[in-house]
Amino acid sequence: MAKSKDTELEASTPDAVMSASLGTILIVEDDPRMQKVLRRIFTEERYTVAVAGDGQTALDLFRSERPLAVVLDLILPQFSGRELCQMFKSMSSETPVIVLSAITEVVDKVLLLELGADDYVTKPFSPRELTARVQAAIRRQKKTTSLETYRFADCEIDFKKMTARRGGNPVVLTAHEFKLLKFFTEHSERVMTREVLLNEVWGYNFYPTTRTVDNQILKLRQKLEPDPADPKHLLTIYGAGYKFVP
Template sequence: MVNDLEMAPGMQETSLAANSRGTILVVEDDPRLQKVLRRIFADEQYTVVVAGDGQTALDLFRLEHPLAVILDLILPQISGRELCQTFKSISIDTPVIVLSAITEVVDKVLLLELGADDYVTKPFSPRELTARVQAAVRRQHKPRTAATYRFADCEIDFKRMTAWRAGNPVVLTSHEFKLLKFFIENAELVLTREVLLNEVWGYNAYPTTRTVDNQILKLRQKLESDPATPRHLLTIYGAGYKFVP
């Protein structure tokens, strides 16, 4: 396991991997842990860029268009929570993996609702961290849903992150967009709660599957004309859920 292990905060350094598999943005203000994370991902043939504060991270995100982000929560200038939400507003498809010593379930749920793709607790296993990053990247390279998708009286623009029902705007969180997108990509298939947790939330083990039920309830309230008798986000009793356009 790796604990929080010499750059000044805000400084950036790039590790260029030969035949790079893509760029990983590491947002971490501890110089020792910066070095550890840089080495872990450079050894996996990624190009690594490092930010020690929130503003540098935001600048690098816009400049580098990273394949994925490793994000600490406690940072100078801009908090990790605010950064997570901003990253997702710029590029919803860029995986953000939070790496933090905070273990409270409520914090994990909040971050997932802000759009984080996964959450790894310090101290961490390098193998687990790289596996989760690679899994998040694979999920984003599945066949893409059209930027604008229509079903019934709903119109969803995934690129602009806007939603309309019966001509009226509907406010969805970034995580609700992710969940809806996964349903659309797997239309007519029965999806278990465990599959949804693994593929949308990014957790192999999550405190409760009620998280899935609550998120689908919210989507029904926002997108179904009659949430009590849904026509599109269906419960398949004893199995899971199914999206029917």
């Protein structure tokens, strides 16, 4: 691809950094000075950087480079940032889009989030905050993808298809048991109080009884633990709550 003042795929990154690249970040920004700043920020974090200065180039690079995430300005030639955000999400809904703009009105932020943007950072910005926001969005996307199928011990759980197997044999879980188990796998090794589980999994604002949690975990143990009376994965932490250990 020929380079112009409006587009550049990072080619000057040292070989040592490129060999350890964490993936590609697509920068959509028409200001050459800001392009250089953003390229440097993400190159130093060991990402390969693709830069587009207009909407059509951004779409072409999005298709060809399949970036881990997009950092998107709102005011651009050809297409607006809002239009591009919708286009990116229609092509790949799981790719995080982080809007980077000088527009600070709350209504604009809300609109972008409604159009599918994963986060919104206002100019002027802290490089540390921007990279943290982008990396957090990438982690959330990877976690969601990886958790479609989850394996521990002799259990295999497909959260997307809502199927479970233990030792190769089908196990019937209710929809709510899948929901509780997914929450545990997303927070493995962390102690969860009954109140947190009720609020996050059941969505109760006023808790009828914490025995609700105990009974649900007992049923999961009976279905997934080799010895429900001596669990190895769904552990009781006395005086605190429960912890999932893969």
